[in-house]
Amino acid sequence: MSTVEAVTRAAAGAVEGLAAMGRAGRARLLRAAADEIEARREALIETAARETHLGETRLNGEVTRTAYQLRVFADVLDEGSYLEATIDHAGNTPMGPGPDLRRLLLPLGPVAVFGASNFPLAFSVPGGDTASALAAGCPVVLKAHESHPDTSALAFEALQAAVATAGAPEGTVGLISGREAGAELVTDPRITAVGFTGSLSGGQALRALIEARPEPIPFYGELASLNPLVVTPAAAAARTESIADGLVGAVTGSLGQLCTKPGLAFVPADAAGDALVARMATALADVPAGLLLNDRVAEGFDAIGADLRSQPGVSVKATGTTGEGATPALLTVDATNFTAHLAEECFGPLALVVRYTSEAELLDVLATLPGSLTGTVHSESTDDLAPLLAVLQPRAGRLLFDAYPTGVLVSWAQTHGGPWPSTNTVHTSVGPTAIRRFLRPVTWQNAPERALPEELRDDFKGIPRRVDGVLHVG
Amino acid sequence: MSTVEAVTRAAAGAVEGLAAMGRAGRARLLRAAADEIEARREALIETAARETHLGETRLNGEVTRTAYQLRVFADVLDEGSYLEATIDHAGNTPMGPGPDLRRLLLPLGPVAVFGASNFPLAFSVPGGDTASALAAGCPVVLKAHESHPDTSALAFEALQAAVATAGAPEGTVGLISGREAGAELVTDPRITAVGFTGSLSGGQALRALIEARPEPIPFYGELASLNPLVVTPAAAAARTESIADGLVGAVTGSLGQLCTKPGLAFVPADAAGDALVARMATALADVPAGLLLNDRVAEGFDAIGADLRSQPGVSVKATGTTGEGATPALLTVDATNFTAHLAEECFGPLALVVRYTSEAELLDVLATLPGSLTGTVHSESTDDLAPLLAVLQPRAGRLLFDAYPTGVLVSWAQTHGGPWPSTNTVHTSVGPTAIRRFLRPVTWQNAPERALPEELRDDFKGIPRRVDGVLHVG
Numbered sequence: 001m002s003t004v005e006a007v008t009r010a011a012a013g014a015v016e017g018l019a020a021m022g023r024a025g026r027a028r029l030l031r032a033a034a035d036e037i038e039a040r041r042e043a044l045i046e047t048a049a050r051e052t053h054l055g056e057t058r059l060n061g062e063v064t065r066t067a068y069q070l071r072v073f074a075d076v077l078d079e080g081s082y083l084e085a086t087i088d089h090a091g092n093t094p095m096g097p098g099p100d101l102r103r104l105l106l107p108l109g110p111v112a113v114f115g116a117s118n119f120p121l122a123f124s125v126p127g128g129d130t131a132s133a134l135a136a137g138c139p140v141v142l143k144a145h146e147s148h149p150d151t152s153a154l155a156f157e158a159l160q161a162a163v164a165t166a167g168a169p170e171g172t173v174g175l176i177s178g179r180e181a182g183a184e185l186v187t188d189p190r191i192t193a194v195g196f197t198g199s200l201s202g203g204q205a206l207r208a209l210i211e212a213r214p215e216p217i218p219f220y221g222e223l224a225s226l227n228p229l230v231v232t233p234a235a236a237a238a239r240t241e242s243i244a245d246g247l248v249g250a251v252t253g254s255l256g257q258l259c260t261k262p263g264l265a266f267v268p269a270d271a272a273g274d275a276l277v278a279r280m281a282t283a284l285a286d287v288p289a290g291l292l293l294n295d296r297v298a299e300g301f302d303a304i305g306a307d308l309r310s311q312p313g314v315s316v317k318a319t320g321t322t323g324e325g326a327t328p329a330l331l332t333v334d335a336t337n338f339t340a341h342l343a344e345e346c347f348g349p350l351a352l353v354v355r356y357t358s359e360a361e362l363l364d365v366l367a368t369l370p371g372s373l374t375g376t377v378h379s380e381s382t383d384d385l386a387p388l389l390a391v392l393q394p395r396a397g398r399l400l401f402d403a404y405p406t407g408v409l410v411s412w413a414q415t416h417g418g419p420w421p422s423t424n425t426v427h428t429s430v431g432p433t434a435i436r437r438f439l440r441p442v443t444w445q446n447a448p449e450r451a452l453p454e455e456l457r458d459d460f461k462g463i464p465r466r467v468d469g470v471l472h473v474g
Numbered sequence: 475m476s477t478v479e480a481v482t483r484a485a486a487g488a489v490e491g492l493a494a495m496g497r498a499g500r501a502r503l504l505r506a507a508a509d510e511i512e513a514r515r516e517a518l519i520e521t522a523a524r525e526t527h528l529g530e531t532r533l534n535g536e537v538t539r540t541a542y543q544l545r546v547f548a549d550v551l552d553e554g555s556y557l558e559a560t561i562d563h564a565g566n567t568p569m570g571p572g573p574d575l576r577r578l579l580l581p582l583g584p585v586a587v588f589g590a591s592n593f594p595l596a597f598s599v600p601g602g603d604t605a606s607a608l609a610a611g612c613p614v615v616l617k618a619h620e621s622h623p624d625t626s627a628l629a630f631e632a633l634q635a636a637v638a639t640a641g642a643p644e645g646t647v648g649l650i651s652g653r654e655a656g657a658e659l660v661t662d663p664r665i666t667a668v669g670f671t672g673s674l675s676g677g678q679a680l681r682a683l684i685e686a687r688p689e690p691i692p693f694y695g696e697l698a699s700l701n702p703l704v705v706t707p708a709a710a711a712a713r714t715e716s717i718a719d720g721l722v723g724a725v726t727g728s729l730g731q732l733c734t735k736p737g738l739a740f741v742p743a744d745a746a747g748d749a750l751v752a753r754m755a756t757a758l759a760d761v762p763a764g765l766l767l768n769d770r771v772a773e774g775f776d777a778i779g780a781d782l783r784s785q786p787g788v789s790v791k792a793t794g795t796t797g798e799g800a801t802p803a804l805l806t807v808d809a810t811n812f813t814a815h816l817a818e819e820c821f822g823p824l825a826l827v828v829r830y831t832s833e834a835e836l837l838d839v840l841a842t843l844p845g846s847l848t849g850t851v852h853s854e855s856t857d858d859l860a861p862l863l864a865v866l867q868p869r870a871g872r873l874l875f876d877a878y879p880t881g882v883l884v885s886w887a888q889t890h891g892g893p894w895p896s897t898n899t900v901h902t903s904v905g906p907t908a909i910r911r912f913l914r915p916v917t918w919q920n921a922p923e924r925a926l927p928e929e930l931r932d933d934f935k936g937i938p939r940r941v942d943g944v945l946h947v948g
Binding site: 016087093108109216218413415417436447448 | 561569580692874879884886895898916917919945946947
């Protein structure tokens, strides 16, 4: 038996036990995991800093985020609305006598989660996919990202400690590593869904493997995103400096290695726009070079950056302080020279500013862009936003106004997911509703009370339920 | 420009207008469609009876169901909870200051719907996929099933009349026909999701085409289902005749051409079980032969029926009255002779009864079955249901108790969808929650009120919303 088979067999063996823990038991598991992550804060930061070159402040925040996210899903279990508990009592309907029907969402089964390179914790071994799948009641088999194996092992140790503390079944979490094992994992017959955050090419390779399975399973991929950001002429004039500084911060924070980095900014080709770009150039020139996450990211940044620089009409407006690693860069191009070839994500501290001379020109270019996780507009109250939103809304999962897309709060109203190629799903991967990815509906018809989950019994209280068509809170 | 391209272009052109109608406008559209269907009741029944050989009573019920279903989705729009409207006001969070985030589900875009042969209305041109997609705000391009073109044209005329009455955009509904056009439809870049009810092979062919698209889109297929039904020894003894009669009714109703027909029944190999099977044989012998939906269905019924009869240990226990068309058949096999080869859906009036000598033997066979839309248990209050449910629940989308799975009420608690190969989705295709298939979440961050959909404005009332984490009703 291969390692992968042993791990997925253990995961399959944990399905019933994890369900039997109920919502309260799984909430305890998630809170224990948060505690165990925090108990290893120093070691996690130190290990991840060494493996990812991300700074300590950023990694400290990521530990906090990871623990917070686990606790949010514990709260989601307590609240219980994610079950979509629904009762239709037997009775007359316009279609004749109707049976007693009761519906709930149940876990799919073992889930494979691929850790991302750029968030060694929050989108990795103990990250959002893991938290939402465990909350749903799905055992999780983790594929550690090859660029932070020690961080993955340490975080996995924290999850295992939580499994023991909470009395969860042994196979609740499993860890594998290596590309070949990852490929075996997504084709394993026991795996019922896959969560992946990474490159478009990596995601496409996994998708092809998954589509070749005899039994199709959902693949939730979060892939490439340009995150266009538009500055209207009025905003460029009114907030020249703050937008320039905010944008450079968003482009170069975490060395631009965020899936929500605004890689493409649209700035008017007027005097205010000139001043805004000049200020961006000055700000960016002060940003030091730095080591990217791994060699593959560094090679991609160099190759795509060089390709963008070589395109007709593209100029280098500024570069950061040179040094070891990747040097930040600010490129510009006129909207008339914008081609589909320029709409490629360059993962790292680089942005392309597109200068436009009219709203029509701006809208024409925006209409050629692929889907993104986010779309941002910096505007003034005098601007008519309708034409811009009409073209941005179909291309983004989150629309921002006078803000920067890099922060992704874990909250009920969050959406982290957008049209292809940013993701391939109709669900978010961040926030409570991410749990829906790992659930399927089941209906009990005419069931005796003893055969029903407790949340579907008539006298159960404490979670939102829809009874005979009417939604009741708690 | 091909016909398909013209139709999908018109559909893409209707996206904005359909959204602009709002929930109230689309509810009017759906109610108008229900009225127009009912206004054509006689003609629809007459045409469908000629094209499908289904009886007038059944088709009359289907007209009623189709109109009812359209009105249910109008009510879903009025109620508004399907939007999952969520507001997180700006404020302090454990992660620091949080932005104002507001989330809503938005329509995907034009949807392709493939009509089914066995429900010429309720799962066809004006059926559940169409009703839920239009409710979501997605224009629908319908692929008429080749075995009922006139019914499809007449039903489409009703939808077009409703589009005109409600003032919906012209491209709101479109109709194409032919296999080649269907293949072109699912690969058209403007199509954003596909709904399909039909054979496993047809679904697999469409899935392969969809997976070859450069931009992946969701494919919601409802395919093959065995619908196992278990009779416990206690139930066989207590309700011998009623179960036998109910089962034969479910197997032969609509000549067995229902995706929820119980094709596989498990009956104890004891005296009560013998009596139950004998009663089934007597009842089935009285059921007349009849014409199936079309030649392809008839050929499949003959071929799979012959294959099942030829398997080791399978006996023909009874056949119906011979005549023109397909003759109903009741086959039996001992559980010890059950193989995976027998777990194939035979669409039409045929059931295979598996005789088991112990619960262990029963559970062993059940554990080998593929996923189904439904799983049914006939039991008595003295039975321990836990072992049976442990094996049936992972294999079904709806669990029935002392009932028959063929009726599928359109109601909030309904699930019509199960594990592969019965479907390939984590959503139901019948009932209000089917709308979720055609929606994606979008979040507005820090948006000025004028940029928000009205349902996300602070002072909006009348639909359930989650505000700062707390669900409020209306």
